[in-house]
Amino acid sequence: MATFAFAAGGQAAAVERPPIAWNAIPYPAKRKRQMASYAQRHYGFHRYGLRNPKVIVQHLTESSTYRPIWKMFANNVADNELGELPGVCSHFVIDQNGKIHQLVPISLMCRHTVGLNWTAIGIEHVGFNPSDVLGRAKVRTASLRLTNWLRCREGIAIKNVIGHNESVQSWYHHERVARLRGQTHDDFPTSAMRKYRAALRKLTC
Numbered sequence: 001m002a003t004f005a006f007a008a009g010g011q012a013a014a015v016e017r018p019p020i021a022w023n024a025i026p027y028p029a030k031r032k033r034q035m036a037s038y039a040q041r042h043y044g045f046h047r048y049g050l051r052n053p054k055v056i057v058q059h060l061t062e063s064s065t066y067r068p069i070w071k072m073f074a075n076n077v078a079d080n081e082l083g084e085l086p087g088v089c090s091h092f093v094i095d096q097n098g099k100i101h102q103l104v105p106i107s108l109m110c111r112h113t114v115g116l117n118w119t120a121i122g123i124e125h126v127g128f129n130p131s132d133v134l135g136r137a138k139v140r141t142a143s144l145r146l147t148n149w150l151r152c153r154e155g156i157a158i159k160n161v162i163g164h165n166e167s168v169q170s171w172y173h174h175e176r177v178a179r180l181r182g183q184t185h186d187d188f189p190t191s192a193m194r195k196y197r198a199a200l201r202k203l204t205c
C-alpha cells in the first residue's frame, strides 16, 4: 500500500519510495550511441535520454527466474525478433518474491515496447501470466507500490499505465517503420490491466 503522510503544515508528503535494489546493467557510450540511432530510425530524433516519460508499460518475462533476464538485458546483443541494436532492456524487474530490481536509470531509454520506448518506463515481472503478478500478494504489492511511486513522481496519468499488449492503442504510440506499426506482444492484456489500474486508483499521490 502507498504510505500517505502529512508533513508539518498540512502539506501531503510524497509517496514513499518502495525498497529498490540497484542492479545496473552496463550502459556505456556504445550502447548510448546505438540507442540514439534506434531513436533516430524509429522516432525521428537522435537521443538516448528518456525525458519527461508519459507512459509506464507492464511486462511479463515469460520466464521463472530473474538472473537470466538481467544477463539478457546486460548482454546488449541484437534481439531474435527484430534483429536490432541496442539489445532489449527494461528499467525495472520485479522478481517472484516481490523484490524490485532497477537495472537502468529512468533518465535513459530502454528498448522494451515498440512505438513507446521514446516516452515509456518499462517494468518487467518474472512470470508467465498476469496472475503471477495479481495473484501473488508480494509481487502485486511491490508492483503497485513501484508504479504508484513512479507515476506520482513523474506525473503520469493512470490511463497511461498500460500493459505491453495495449501498446498500439496508446495515444503516445509512434513508430516510423511501417511494418512495425502494428507490432506488440501478448503480455499484460487489457483484461488484466483493468484490474491493475483499478487497484492503482485506490492509491494516492
Ligand SMILES: [Zn+2]
Pocket (backbone or CB within 6 Å): 058, 059, 060, 112, 164, 185, 187
Ligand atoms: Zn513485454
